[in-house]
Amino acid sequence: MSEQPGDGSSDPGADPEPAENISGGDAGGGRAAPFEPAEEPATRAEAVVDRLGERYWRKAYGGQAAFECLVRTVLSQNTSDKASQPAHDALMERYGAEGPASEGDLAASLAAAAQDDLAETISSAGLYNQKSETLIRLAERVLAEYGSADAFDAFVTGEDPETVRDALLDMKGVGPKTADCVLLFSGGRGGVFPVDTHVHRIARRMGLAPADADHEGVRAALERDVPADKCGFGHTAMIQFGREYCTARKPACLDDPDACPMADICDQVGVYPETGEVIDPAEAPEAGGGD
Numbered sequence: 001m002s003e004q005p006g007d008g009s010s011d012p013g014a015d016p017e018p019a020e021n022i023s024g025g026d027a028g029g030g031r032a033a034p035f036e037p038a039e040e041p042a043t044r045a046e047a048v049v050d051r052l053g054e055r056y057w058r059k060a061y062g063g064q065a066a067f068e069c070l071v072r073t074v075l076s077q078n079t080s081d082k083a084s085q086p087a088h089d090a091l092m093e094r095y096g097a098e099g100p101a102s103e104g105d106l107a108a109s110l111a112a113a114a115q116d117d118l119a120e121t122i123s124s125a126g127l128y129n130q131k132s133e134t135l136i137r138l139a140e141r142v143l144a145e146y147g148s149a150d151a152f153d154a155f156v157t158g159e160d161p162e163t164v165r166d167a168l169l170d171m172k173g174v175g176p177k178t179a180d181c182v183l184l185f186s187g188g189r190g191g192v193f194p195v196d197t198h199v200h201r202i203a204r205r206m207g208l209a210p211a212d213a214d215h216e217g218v219r220a221a222l223e224r225d226v227p228a229d230k231c232g233f234g235h236t237a238m239i240q241f242g243r244e245y246c247t248a249r250k251p252a253c254l255d256d257p258d259a260c261p262m263a264d265i266c267d268q269v270g271v272y273p274e275t276g277e278v279i280d281p282a283e284a285p286e287a288g289g290g291d
Contacts, residue, residue, distance in 0.1 A: 033060035045225035062188015066156035067149035087125035110139035134173035191228035198242030204281035207267030211281040
C-alpha cells in the first residue's frame with residue numbers, strides 16, 4: 001500500500017517515501033525540497049501540482065548515475081516497480097562495481113555480458129530477452145560514443161538538456177519518457193515533466209492537455225503550464241495520484257465525487273458517474289483543448 005494521503009507534507013525534513021516507490025528507491029528517490037504553493041496559480045496545471053504537494057512528499061530530483069538511471073528506466077518499461085526493482089537490484093549485484101561480472105564500469109560490464117546470463121538476471125522485470133538485448137546495445141553505444149559510464153554521466157549532467165534529449169532519443173530502445181526520466185533523475189533538470197501512461201491519462205482526463213494529445217503533446221502542455229521547479233515533483237506525485245485515485249478503469253469520482261481530492265478542478269473528460277462508463281478522453285464527445 002502506498003503512503004497515506006497527507007503523510008510527509010508537515011515534516012519535509014523526514015524525507016518520506018511511498019512504500020511502492022515510483023522514483024527509484026532510496027538511492028534515487030530524490031531529496032526533500034518543499035515548495036510553496038502559489039497564492040494564485042497561473043494555470044490549472046500548477047493548481048493541480050500544488051494540491052498534490054499538500055498530499056504527497058515534496059522532492060527535488062537529480063544525482064543518479066546517468067547510465068544506471070538509463071538501465072533502471074529500461075527495466076521499468078511495460079512493468080511495475082514491484083517487478084522492475086528486484087531486476088535492477090539483481091543486475092547491480094552481478095554487474096555493478098562489486099559484482100562477480102564487473103568490468104569496473106557498468107557500461108563495460110553490460111557490454112561484455114552474455115545475453116542469456118543478463119536475461120536470467122533481470123527476469124523479474126518481464127520482457128527480459130528484449131530488455132537484455134536493449135541494455136547490451138545501449139552499453140556498447142555508450143562505450144563507443146562516450147568511453148565510459150562516468151563520461152556519459154558527465155554528458156547528461158553537463159550538456160544542454162535539448163542536446164542530451166536528442167542524443168538519448170537517437171538510441172534504439174529509448175523513447176521520450178525514458179529520455180526525460182534520465183534528464184530528471186540523473187540530470188536534475190528543471191522543467192522536465194516525463195509522461196508515462198498515468199500522466200498521459202490524468203492530464204487529458206482533467207483537462208490539463210488536449211483530450212487527443214499524444215505523450216509528447218501532454219509533455220508540452222505540462223512543461224508550458226507547470227513552473228520548472230515543480231515539474232519533477234508533479235511527475236512522480238501525479239503517478240501516485242493515478243495509482244490511488246485516478247485509476248484507468250475505476251477512478252474514485254466514479255462512485256463518489258467527494259472521494260477524489262481533485263474533483264473540483266477536474267473536467268472528468270471521458271468519465272461518466274451517471275452511467276458508470278469510463279472511456280479514453282480522446283473518444284469523449286465533450287473533449288476540449290485543455291488549459
